[in-house]
Amino acid sequence: SPCPYVTTVVRPGGIAVVTMAKEPVNSMDLAMWRGLDAALQSLEADPSVVAVVFTSGLRRDVFSAGNDLLELYAPKTSAARYAEFWVAQNAFLVRLHRSRLATVAAIRGACPAGGCAISLCSDVRIITPEGTMGLNEVQLGIPVPKFWGLLMGRVIGHKVAEGILLSGRMVGAAEAAQLGLVDDVVPAAQLMEEAMSRAAAAAKQPPAARAATKLLLREDFCKGWEAYYPTEPDFGWRFLSSPSTIKVLEGAMRRLSSNKD
Numbered sequence: 001s002p003c004p005y006v007t008t009v010v011r012p013g014g015i016a017v018v019t020m021a022k023e024p025v026n027s028m029d030l031a032m033w034r035g036l037d038a039a040l041q042s043l044e045a046d047p048s049v050v051a052v053v054f055t056s057g058l059r060r061d062v063f064s065a066g067n068d069l070l071e072l073y074a075p076k077t078s079a080a081r082y083a084e085f086w087v088a089q090n091a092f093l094v095r096l097h098r099s100r101l102a103t104v105a106a107i108r109g110a111c112p113a114g115g116c117a118i119s120l121c122s123d124v125r126i127i128t129p130e131g132t133m134g135l136n137e138v139q140l141g142i143p144v145p146k147f148w149g150l151l152m153g154r155v156i157g158h159k160v161a162e163g164i165l166l167s168g169r170m171v172g173a174a175e176a177a178q179l180g181l182v183d184d185v186v187p188a189a190q191l192m193e194e195a196m197s198r199a200a201a202a203a204k205q206p207p208a209a210r211a212a213t214k215l216l217l218r219e220d221f222c223k224g225w226e227a228y229y230p231t232e233p234d235f236g237w238r239f240l241s242s243p244s245t246i247k248v249l250e251g252a253m254r255r256l257s258s259n260k261d
């Protein structure tokens with residue numbers, strides 16, 4: 001793939017592992033979303049591939065910190081760049097959600113926002129005991145992307161999802177399992193083995209029937225999402241370019257950075 005931070009390995013049995021490794025936290029910029037999309041497209045085009053596991057190759061326990069805050073920080077980007085960024089990431093997410101492949105997110109550690117969206121679009125999610133997951137946008141002064149929030153509702157039920165989304169709360173691994181937000185909690189040492197075995201189990205089902213059923217269950221949702229996301233940047237940019245959101249993002253960048261001057 002053209003993105004140096006996204007590597008794909010296809011294991012025997014046609015199970016691919018896509019590893020994201022952009023130190024320190026897999027912050028998702030435009031190149032990263034495009035890299036993931038290119039990786040997925042080429043796997044889908046290969047008839048020998050039946051499943052894909054997404055994972056992090058970072059040194060620290062982070063699946064992905066979600067979107068690169070600089071892609072959202074109005075003084076350092078532009079409405080046009082943001083629109084391009086937004087369309088690229090949602091094109092990937094929709095492709096992932098309707099993929100013919102069996103898809104597994106192997107989540108080691110923190111999985112906020114955009115990382116959570118990748119996970120929600122997958123068929124199976126497993127997380128390490130230290131992991132946290134959620135769509136924390138409200139905490140950043142931005143509304144949760146509509147279809148990301150709706151997707152969480154499809155996974156854990158609308159009412160419970162609403163409570164979590166309105167507070168932008170991150171959920172720990174045990175609670176995530178209890179809510180059905182993840183399918184299992186697995187120690188880091190066994191995470192990949194478990195992910196591979198879940199991918200293999202899914203891939204054992206008759207593939208055409210499995211893929212067609214997945215599409216029947218998700219296609220209306222994906223069509224709605226595809227029709228909506230090109231209109232979303234205008235709405236999002238109104239928030240991102242407002243002084244109050246810029247201030248919250250500046251606070252978040254200061255809080256996260258070790259270089260706190």
Ligand code: CO8
Pocket residue numbers: 024025027028060062064065066067068069070072110112113114115136137140142143144145235236237239240253256257258259
């Ligand atoms: N983007 C850019 N840089 C980041 C990000 C990020 N999202 N997250 C962390 N970093 C940087 C930090 O600034 C720090 O930099 P430096 O090395 O220069 O000091 C470095 O990564 C390490 O970060 P931490 O010290 O915080 O590392 P920890 O291991 O303590 O924590 C976490 C890792 C838990 C991932 C933590 O960094 C974190 O919580 N990050 C922020 C996560 C977040 O809030 N992401 C939300 C992104 S928003 C999104 O994805 C959806 C946007 C929808 C837009 C809709 C518009 C309307």
